[in-house]
Amino acid sequence: MAGISPRVAMVAGETSGDLLAGLLLDGLRAQWPGVASMGIGGPRMAERGFDAWWPSERLAVHGYSIELVRRLLGILKIRKQLRTRLLADRPDVFIGVDAPDFNLGLEADLRNSGVKTVHFVCPSIWAWRANRVDKIRAAADHVLCIFPFEPELLARHGIAATYVGHPLASVIPMQPDKLAARAQLGLAPQDEVLAILPGSRSAEVAYIAKPFFQAAALISKARNAIKIVVPAVPALRARIEQIARDCGVLEQLQIVTGQSHQVLAACDVTLIASGTATLEAALFKRPMVIAYHMHPISWRLMRGKQLQPWVGLPNILCRDFVVPELLQDAATPEALSGAVQQWLDAPPARLDALHQRFTALHEELQRDTPRLAANAIQEILA
Incomplete structure (x- = not known):
């Protein structure tokens, strides 16, 4: 493919996939200015000349019962139409960005037909659902990994992979400007600030927001001057x-639309739902209490497939309980409140040690992701 711009088909679901795919397109365009890209994507991809046959939001699953069934049927229809279109006019490479339930089966079909396939973001086989490794091996010629330990793990299963760094590590500054973030949010430099992040999905908020806000009430009662954002x-x-209104704390909270990075930069500690946001908090070098709560049946199923003692990404990456995790029945308002206040009352030595761990983690994750990913794809095409 030297000197010839490839045709690249991609599928990215949700906002995070659109962000990752946008960075990848930056690298591909630097490598091949005339690269053509098409498939399923979002606004960041479109800004880079991506031809979205369907918007990525069509892959989002929300709601319950009959609405959920309709959405799933619609997604299956899109995948079938996309497969037919790609097999009829084959790209040089197909890149599935996250969304493994949608992408892995599609990748396997395309690979069997002779199309080179890449999967961007290794599914969390190191955390749970280890049986998915067989699907990855059948689907992907190559996996682009965002965590440094993943290529070696995949190699043990006969899967080629490249570590390209985590994009968030380049987006979030090594030394966040706490005072500037506070000024943006109308907070004073001397304020004691708690950030509460109850999740970005409706189901998460439904299960975790109530104990979070009940904990906020206890914290606010014990610390009258605290600011909760x-x-x-x-x-x-x-x-x-x-x-928050039902919990009687709406007046005590400052609720802002979006701005999660400003809030994390501004806070002293965060009470946070397990997920990617915990990694963002670690990159902002903030103490945190990680919590999660879900339907009891879902919890039992997940626990049965869990492969590590940690659930939060900072703890998984540090291989240690560097921050507390309060999960399911342990996530009581009293326990959450107590864990948060332990951080607020922590001696400087404990806070400095955590800052050093998170700084080392940040340095390990910070790479030139667009260039490394594009180089790996160039080798596959060559």
């Missing part, structure tokens, strides 16, 4: 406000 996904702001 909640960044809310725009679509969930009304729901979050209602839960």
